[in-house]
Amino acid sequence: MLAFAIRRLFEALMVMLAVALIAFALFRYVGDPVNQMVGQDATLADRAELRRHLGLDDPVIVQFGRFVSHAVRFDFGISYQLKQSVTGMIAERFPATFELALAAALFAVVFGIPMGVYTGIYRDSWLSKVFLTVSLIGISLPTFLIGILLIYLFAVKLGWFSSFGRGEVITVGFWRTGLLTISGLKALVLPAITLGLFQMTLITRLVRAEMLEVLRTDYIKFARARGLSDRAINFGHALRNTLVPVITIIGLQLGLIIAFAIITESVFQWPGMGLMFIQAVQNADIPVMAAYLLLVAFLFVLINLIVDLVYVRIDPRIRIYSKGTG
Amino acid sequence: MILRLLVVTFAVLCGIGASDGPTKTLRFAAQGGLNSLDPYALNETFSQGTLANVMEGLIKRDENLKIVPGLAERWEQLDAKHWRFHLRRGVRFHDGAPFTADDVVFSAERARGPNSQIRGRIPADAQVVKVDDYTVDFILTAPNPILNYEWETWLIFSKSWAEANGAVHVQPASATALNPSALKANGTGPFMIASHEPGTRTVFKRNPNWWGKTQHNLSDVVLQAIPADATRVAALLSGDLDLIDPVPVQDVERIRQSEIADALVKPELRTMFLNMDSFRDELLYSNVKGKNPFKDARVRKALYQAIDIETIKTKIMRGMSQPTPLMISPLLFPLAGEFHRWPYDVTSARHLMAEAGYADGFELGMDCPNDRYVNDEEICQAVAAMLSRIGVRVKLNVMPKAKYFEKIGPKRYDSSFNLLGWTPSSLESYGVLTNTVRCRDAEGRGGTFNFGGYCNPHIDALLNSILVEDDMAKRNELIAEAFRLLHHDVGTIPLHQQSLAWGVSRKINVLQRADNQVRFEKIWMQ
Numbered sequence: 074m075l076a077f078a079i080r081r082l083f084e085a086l087m088v089m090l091a092v093a094l095i096a097f098a099l100f101r102y103v104g105d106p107v108n109q110m111v112g113q114d115a116t117l118a119d120r121a122e123l124r125r126h127l128g129l130d131d132p133v134i135v136q137f138g139r140f141v142s143h144a145v146r147f148d149f150g151i152s153y154q155l156k157q158s159v160t161g162m163i164a165e166r167f168p169a170t171f172e173l174a175l176a177a178a179l180f181a182v183v184f185g186i187p188m189g190v191y192t193g194i195y196r197d198s199w200l201s202k203v204f205l206t207v208s209l210i211g212i213s214l215p216t217f218l219i220g221i222l223l224i225y226l227f228a229v230k231l232g233w234f235s236s237f238g239r240g241e242v243i244t245v246g247f248w249r250t251g252l253l254t255i256s257g258l259k260a261l262v263l264p265a266i267t268l269g270l271f272q273m274t275l276i277t278r279l280v281r282a283e284m285l286e287v288l289r290t291d292y293i294k295f296a297r298a299r300g301l302s303d304r305a306i307n308f309g310h311a312l313r314n315t316l317v318p319v320i321t322i323i324g325l326q327l328g329l330i331i332a333f334a335i336i337t338e339s340v341f342q343w344p345g346m347g348l349m350f351i352q353a354v355q356n357a358d359i360p361v362m363a364a365y366l367l368l369v370a371f372l373f374v375l376i377n378l379i380v381d382l383v384y385v386r387i388d389p390r391i392r393i394y395s396k397g398t399g
Numbered sequence: 400m401i402l403r404l405l406v407v408t409f410a411v412l413c414g415i416g417a418s419d420g421p422t423k424t425l426r427f428a429a430q431g432g433l434n435s436l437d438p439y440a441l442n443e444t445f446s447q448g449t450l451a452n453v454m455e456g457l458i459k460r461d462e463n464l465k466i467v468p469g470l471a472e473r474w475e476q477l478d479a480k481h482w483r484f485h486l487r488r489g490v491r492f493h494d495g496a497p498f499t500a501d502d503v504v505f506s507a508e509r510a511r512g513p514n515s516q517i518r519g520r521i522p523a524d525a526q527v528v529k530v531d532d533y534t535v536d537f538i539l540t541a542p543n544p545i546l547n548y549e550w551e552t553w554l555i556f557s558k559s560w561a562e563a564n565g566a567v568h569v570q571p572a573s574a575t576a577l578n579p580s581a582l583k584a585n586g587t588g589p590f591m592i593a594s595h596e597p598g599t600r601t602v603f604k605r606n607p608n609w610w611g612k613t614q615h616n617l618s619d620v621v622l623q624a625i626p627a628d629a630t631r632v633a634a635l636l637s638g639d640l641d642l643i644d645p646v647p648v649q650d651v652e653r654i655r656q657s658e659i660a661d662a663l664v665k666p667e668l669r670t671m672f673l674n675m676d677s678f679r680d681e682l683l684y685s686n687v688k689g690k691n692p693f694k695d696a697r698v699r700k701a702l703y704q705a706i707d708i709e710t711i712k713t714k715i716m717r718g719m720s721q722p723t724p725l726m727i728s729p730l731l732f733p734l735a736g737e738f739h740r741w742p743y744d745v746t747s748a749r750h751l752m753a754e755a756g757y758a759d760g761f762e763l764g765m766d767c768p769n770d771r772y773v774n775d776e777e778i779c780q781a782v783a784a785m786l787s788r789i790g791v792r793v794k795l796n797v798m799p800k801a802k803y804f805e806k807i808g809p810k811r812y813d814s815s816f817n818l819l820g821w822t823p824s825s826l827e828s829y830g831v832l833t834n835t836v837r838c839r840d841a842e843g844r845g846g847t848f849n850f851g852g853y854c855n856p857h858i859d860a861l862l863n864s865i866l867v868e869d870d871m872a873k874r875n876e877l878i879a880e881a882f883r884l885l886h887h888d889v890g891t892i893p894l895h896q897q898s899l900a901w902g903v904s905r906k907i908n909v910l911q912r913a914d915n916q917v918r919f920e921k922i923w924m925q
Contacts (some may be wrong), residue, residue: 104801108808112442112516112824117809117843119516126571155434155597156570156581221629223906228637236634237625342625342634352598352626355770356799 081381085374092370093144095135096363104389106153106357127153140363149367150360152353159364163346168248169239170338170345173285174330176261177269182323183298185273189280193288208274220267227263235260264341268334272326279322283315317384324380332369417584423924425620425907427642427917428631432598432624438554439509439569442516444822447552449622452603454554454586457484457503458547462910462921464730464826466547470498470555470587479542479869486533490610493591500529507560514569519825520553522546523560542869549825550695560585589613589920590620598626603919615922635660635902641924645918646900648717648773654902663911666721667899669729669822670831671772673782673892675699676815678852680792683815684764684794692757693815693851699889701742701751705789706782707743707896715777719898726821726835727828728896730913734879738886740893746794748789760790765914766817767795768803773897779818807850809843819850820897828878828912829865836881836890837862853890 107123124130128139143150149159188208209283211219228236240256242249251257287293288311296306335347342348348364353361406640429445436448444917459469471484474720480722490498507527508819510517521527526538561567566580586593589609593602603620625631628647634640636657646654646662676682677693685692692698707721721729722740752758763786776797783793792898793816807814823831838854861881868874885891899915908923 102802104799104803105803105805105808108804109801110441115442115516117847120809157597223632224630224633224637228639229633232637236637236639237630238623238639339627340630342627342630355626355799355801365782373573 078378080381081164081374085378086198086372088374089367089370090141093141093363097133098141100359100362101133103131103354103359103362104357106359108155108357109358144364144367149364152360152361153358154353154356159268160375161359162184162349162361163368164247165249165362166344166346166349168250169343170331170334170347172250172335173254173261173264173329173334173343175320176265177330177334178272178323178327180265180269181272181326183275185276185388186252186312186319187279188273189277190284190307192277193281196285198208204277208277211270211274214232215250216267216271216336219270219338220264220337223263223267224340233259234263236263239344257329264337264343265341267328272323272330275322276319279319280312280315283318287311287314298303320383324383328373328376331372401648406858409835411818417429422618423616425919425922425924426623426640427620427644428625428634428640429644430624430626430631432622433595433601435570435593436592437566437569437578437581437586438552439515439517439689440581442519444553444824444915447554449601449608450550450584450586450916451588451916452590452620453584453592454556455588456458456550456553457486458550460551460826460912460914462912464913466551470503471552474547477536477561480539480546482537482539482546482823483530484537486535486537487610488533489566490587492560492609493585493606494557494560494588496557496559498555498557498587499532500535501532501534502558502790503527504529504562506553506555507835509561509567509569510553512568514571515646516569517553520549526587530816538822541867542560544868544869544871544874545755545825545827545829546688548827554586557585561638576621576676589615593619606894611920613920615920616924617919617922620919635904638904640902640909640915641904642922643902644899645773646902647902648719648898650902651719658905659707660902660904661839663901663903663909664719664894664898665911665913666728666730667822668731668826668896668914669772670726670728670896671720671778671818671894672726672835673702674817674849674851675702675853675892676820677890678839678854682763683813684762686814688758694760695755696888697751697755699755699892700785700879701748701755701789702791703741703892704744704748704751705791706741706785706892706894709743710785711781714897715781716895716897719900720895721898722895723893726831726860726891726893727823727831728883728913730828730876731823731826732878734875734884738882741886741889745788750788752791757790760792762792762794763793764815765793766803766814767797768800768818769797771800771803772818772820775818782818809847812841812843812850812852814850817850819848822914825839828882831863832858832863832865832878832885836885851891853886855888855890858884858890894916900912902911 107120110123111120128136147160152162188204192204220344224236228235235241238260239251240260241254242251242257243253251261293306293311296310325351334345335351337343337348339351349361350365431445433449435441435447436450438447440456453730456469457471461467468590470487470490473488474482474484477484484837486500492498493854504527507521509515511523522543524538524540528536528538530536564580565578570578570581575645582595589606589611590603591606593604595601601622607616608764625634630644632646632650635643638659651662651664654660676692679691681689682691682693712718712720712722724738724740725732725735752760765779767776769776778796783795786793819883821831821835834846834848836849836853838859839845839847839852841850858881861877865874868877871921901911903909906925910921
């Protein structure tokens with residue numbers, strides 16, 4: 074187990090190094106950060122001086138080396154635009170993204186699993202058809218469109234929820250949370266639904282397919298023959314056996330939700346890391362982009378690791394298999 | 400822990416009703432937020448204009464951009480090179496320190512000191528001399544009739560505050576951390592900074608001790624950055640915001656139909672124009688080899704006349720643009736009336752092309768930004784389609800502004816045909832012409848932002864006389880002559896002044912300035 078974790082950590086390190094290197098190779102094409110830092114009348118000499126000062130004239134490999142040597146000390150430099158430490162900015166923005174991602178994942182699970190189970194059991198009921206139609210919409214509409222539609226309907230027309238931002242936040246230690254105020258919770262609803270809708274439909278369809286599969290198996294038939302209640306069969310036996318792939322997907326999707334909250338965050342102006350990243354791209358703010366990409370790579374590796382470990386706990390077959398070989 | 404959370408929650412919920420007096424909070428959203436609060440650190444209209452609510456200059460401009468007294472009550476020119484400013488008495492900074500001549504002298508040094516981005520506001524060789532506590536002299540080495548034109552945004556610092564807060568010099572743009580002073584501001588203006596999160600959110604509160612006559616009834620202003628257009632508009636329409644800047648042109652009608660909000664539209668100062676590379680001996684991105692068609696004024700004029708500016712106005716700008724023959728807004732040039740655009744005329748454009756030897760046209764690469772100006776990409780697409788009628792086959796290369804300015808900008812000037820907008824920061828013509836029309840070399844010495852490299856020595860000679868001409872009438876005549884030369888030689892193709900559009904709640908009254916600066920001091924809220 075320990076060897077497994079250590080090997081994974083080493084792999085994680087390699088992945089992150091590779092991501093950083095590719096990112097740096099690409100930064101040459103994002104445009105000129107200096108133009109975004111000075112006014113339209115700044116002289117050529119001033120611009121050149123600034124470039125030199127930022128080290129932008131150095132070869133890519135030198136810039137990369139400098140970045141890595143600082144990054145191992147968790148120093149990701151200073152944002153060109155905001156003049157703040159990137160580490161600090163990420164620490165400040167992370168809670169917003171994390172709360173949004175968590176709410177979205179919760180929404181997806183809480184609605185997705187029951188809908189999946191229901192449509193799996195009552196395949197032909199009209200409610201199942203409604204669920205499946207909704208899930209079709211969730212899969213086929215792009216996120217930004219769903220966001221704009223929700224804003225238009227629930228903020229502009231009905232006025233139930235706020236159209237942007239995070240509402241009032243309260244600082245608990247280093248964590249700024251929007252979960253403890255009414256306006257914060259109200260502000261969370263629309264973006265969480267927007268972000269979670271795709272995941273919800275994915276879970277619904279996955280659970281449904283798995284349920285259909287499992288309900289056909291022999292042990293379910295035996296369970297019925299034994300006269301167990303429907304409830305015990307559906308939830309105690311069938312659902313539990315569908316959970317392994319569902320957990321994998323939820324885990325991987327959580328990484329996706331955090332990494333790609335960018336669109337939802339920019340539609341709702343949610344002050345999280347995605348919004349920070351998109352603004353950094355527009356202004357060619359290289360330190361912010363580099364740190365964000367690295368963080369996302371790290372999250373993916375971490376989540377993969379956790380999913381692997383959870384597997385081992387849930388499914389005894391994997392444990393036996395890994396013992397046999399490793 | 401949980402108990403503490405509950406207490407905090409309770410306090411926050413109760414806090415809403417606990418303030419004294421009627422609070423009128425203006426909720427204002429723009430595309431970006433304020434970064435540094437040091438107005439000398441970035442020469443950009445939005446930052447400067449917003450900070451002008453907190454700090455003030457020696458002059459101000461009214462809603463028609465006419466110069467009116469600010470921190471200087473009055474001023475006179477003792478002779479062509481000697482200006483005297485009489486300062487307003489009894490003005491105090493937010494920290495209580497009195498405003499005196501020392502602050503003006505200090506601010507002049509700071510503005511011209513290291514790392515300042517606003518050096519152009521005051522001539523480098525001018526002497527700034529304190530005569531007494533309320534009189535300051537500016538002694539110049541050459542006449543300069545527009546000395547104070549840009550001084551509304553030369554915001555005056557308190558000397559004592561700057562010294563106490565380590566803000567004597569501007570932070571370099573490459574600084575590794577924002578100076579604590581860059582997160583605070585101490586001015587004489589009608590509003591004070593209550594809190595500031597760089598790039599995100601800034602809260603202003605009323606300065607009860609302001610010297611001027613209060614024409615607003617706001618207690619606070621909350622400025623937030625909302626870069627996404629659709630979100631900004633939706634937030635206004637749902638009543639979450641009171642003022643948004645800008646409104647995308649396609650949303651103006653929708654906002655006007657709303658019961659709670661309205662759109663204010665006015666021609667902006669920025670002029671959009673096209674640059675043609677007449678610098679290189681061989682045109683890049685073209686099938687014409689060994690020569691450059693744009694060196695021939697007939698070809699430049701043909702392109703000009705092939706562009707149907709009225710269609711661009713009605714179809715792309717939805718009526719919200721002002722076609723222009725000039726490189727400057729007519730608001731800022733008194734003799735603008737005598738100029739008219741070359742007429743849209745495809746037949747004579749084809750004729751001109753044939754005369755110049757390009758009857759079959761040629762291929763032309765065009766560069767265009769897609770996130771910088773109002774409908775920039777759409778304008779370029781329309782121009783490309785229009786030029787195909789005279790045989791100019793445009794290959795359009797659209798990119799985000801960060802890439803765009805790197806490609807077409809100084810040093811590289813890697814472009815044959817491009818779209819640019821220029822706001823006259825000095826609010827007069829010389830600044831525009833010297834930056835965008837004056838001859839330059841391949842490195843960018845001279846007219847650095849002349850992205851087409853057009854060069855006309857007669858215009859340069861006129862510019863040199865404009866710079867030192869002290870008589871306003873003569874000066875304007877020289878400027879008109881430069882514009883006439885430019886127009887007849889078609890050095891650039893001016894298109895239009897785009898409109899600025901603000902979305903405002905029907906609860907507020909606000910005066911819209913053509914330079915797109917928002918002054919909270921003139922906002923009345925019901």
